[in-house]
Amino acid sequence: MLMSEYYPTKIEKKWLEEWEKNKAFKTYDDSNKPKYYALSMFPYPSGKLHMGHVRNYTITDVIARFKKSNGFNVLHPMGWDSFGLPAENAAIQHGANPAEWTDKNISYMKKQLKMLGLSVDWDREVATCKEDYYKWTQWLFLQLYKKGLAYKKGAAVNWCEKCATVLANEQVIDGKCWRCDSDVTKKNLEQWFLKITDYAEVLLEDLDKLEGWGDNVKTMQANWIGKSTGTILKFKVKEFEDKGGLEIPVFTTRPDTAFGITYLVVAPEYPDIEKLTTPENKETVEQYRENARKMSEIERLSTERIKTGTPLGTHIINPFTGRICPIWVADYAIVDYGTGAVMAVPAHDERDFDFAKKYNLPIIQVIDGEGYTPDKAYTEPGTLVNSGEFNGINNEEAKAKITQYAEKQGFGHSKTQYRLRDWLISRQRYWGAPIPVVYCEKCGCQPVNEEDLPVKLPTDVDFSIQGMSPVKTSKTFESTVCPVCGSPARRETDTMDTFMCSSWYYMRYADAKNDKEAFNKDLVNKWLPVDQYVGGIEHAILHLLYSRFFTKALRDIGLLDFDEPFKNLLTQGMVLKDGSKMSKSKGNTVDPDEIFANYGADTARLFIISDSPPARDFDWSDAGVEGCYKFLCRVYRLYSKYQDLITLDYKIPEKLDSKSDRLLREVHISIKKITNDIENEFQFNTVVSRYRELTNAIYDYVKDEKDIEANVLSFALISLIKLLSPVAVYMSEEIYSELAQKSSKKVSIHELDWPKYEESLAKLNNVTLIVQVNGKIRDKIETTNNQSNDDLTKLALDSDKIKQAIEGKTVVKTIVVPNKLVNIVVK
């Protein structure tokens, strides 16, 4: 017997235990059903779930359950992105052991996730900080190293003082650290990089294949990769003509303006800059470079900054014109983009124009077009002037011609340039996977032998020493022997960026327990690519770009056969409260535990998907939760009240009265709409609306108790509870199991197939015909379905209101939309 009222906590506790006992959500690799891989971005075990997690995992879980009911063998795993700084900070601040701290958080959050009712196969759980996982992260690093995709170099890298470590370009947001928000400075260090730039072109090109990704994410990645096609032009330095020669190459997207070059700019960090500086200018140039270095550390962000620079004293010869042009150093040139040197054409580039005006450098027009004025840089298309044999040519055409000319003469060629830089993966921190290499005095840098993996994190470390990696404080870790010659060697103490760990976790789920390989090739090919990935937009570049790179690199190494990891991507919006992001400092957080305790997980799940489409931000409101809770109570009461009438073995009679016929159709309409809305972009908000509409229709039906047809009511209620089952996972199970008590069908509702609708019944018998005159609605007529166009026109013209509206006018034509509308055009 169902209780008369809905008591969620009681029901939820009962079924949680039952499911756990039965391993209800176990996924098997061998199944003849088609596979479906539903994945949420795995959480960092910070201590407690927040509402963003609840939203993310509920969305994925509803999808997973829906697909399972629709005949798929569904993989829906979960794990922990468990390396990272917070664990280490806990160690520094209150002496916690990072491993224990992390384990404690994982076990608490795991309990919460189970409470949320996720259909996760916990046997495939992974945690990136465990040896059985990071062993394979290290192994993958070695494969990348052997393929030449991991290398070490000295470079000016991003340094976060507060985190005391370097950062990848992608982790610097507006000049600040992505994690702690403090200023990032530059530091010259020897660091490990992954050659993501080798994949720049294919990472860009393959974005087109990703039809299941939003344009916003794709353009963000495209912008980040930043492809531009142009030309390299090499300029001879006049002062070195007698001294063996020196060339400065520049990259330009505007070779068509080459005749207008009046000076050349190099970045303050340009390698040859000292050679290029004459003794008279040495002091001013040194000073300028010193200032630029400081400037870039303090305020590199100001775009409105007035451009500054100083001449080096040397000159280049423009090979097109023979003109001698001075070389300047200016910080508007960036050392690691293009060649670090820029040809300046003030007449046709705004930056060059401002600079030339300020320092009185010549300006030569070489493009003419409508709106040209000498008062500002003309950057529009036009025709070449002052450009010798190229005069009169359209500038777009001239780009190719001038590049060809330069190539023939041997001082240039076309070039594709990317903004993407190699991925810096070394971190001077403790809580990460150690980079598995050693440094031998004789043999140099050598990879650790694969059979010696994992290189375990030392435990004899001191977190209290500031300014150095805790790994270095270990007495045992650093000293080792060379894997090649056996002589004493020093172990690398840097650990890997945690984004390395998260770049392949979704592959490990396919074969999580494998202790021989990172994953079995067949299994990873079977389950991947991920059919639906769900997570926050904040990873649009970072994690999603790195994972795409990893997949392509591992494919090239031969570890797998697909080239994109995530077929469909849903970036869910943030959970807000009172219009702003939930945060502890604002004090507007909502604790999932409290919601579970007060309303139950089903209410939390229903509410979090109800009001906004998944991609949009979602404003949490207490009244909204209350509303969802009341709705579930309302649904529950329906079953509790009519449980004696409901039968699982219902049979819809041939003949129905209009009331029952109407309900029957409402159910079919609901099945159709809900199914379509989930399949089409996961519009859960309208799914929830339809739940309510169907519930209202059933309440309407039972209002007058004497005309109830028990079979139709059973059909309606059993359909409703199955439609609700991906969302209200506990309540639907409870209700169904009680209903099943009296029938032979004792099976979990979550094992039932998704309801089917009949197209012929998924529409109402009657339609409201809209009658327009000249596009304005003049009448609405209730009539039957499927009438001919002529009949509908006749019906429309018979209406008194229409007669009145067209009186004295001639009908020019009539337009009929079957079952919907008649538009009469009159003059």
Place this chain on the structure above:
RNA sequence: GCUCCAGUGGUGGAAUCGGUAGACACGUUGGACUUAAAAUCCAAUGAGGGUCAAACCUCGUACCAGUUCAAGUCUGGUCUGGAGCACCA
């Protein structure tokens, strides 16, 4: 500056192919039940006009044009907001 996304009642948001704008909720107001409250149920709820009350009329999807019998939806332009990139040559 460039790129992408969005703009609909008091609020969240609906609206397959261009075909009833505002579904479903939240909120508000009124009513029923109750000694009272909660819960529940019923009704009204875009703006303006009109009427004793209705019927009914006009306007209305950021703004301005256009295409069309018909535009929230398509096209061009403008404005506003959000996101990302940004001295990228």
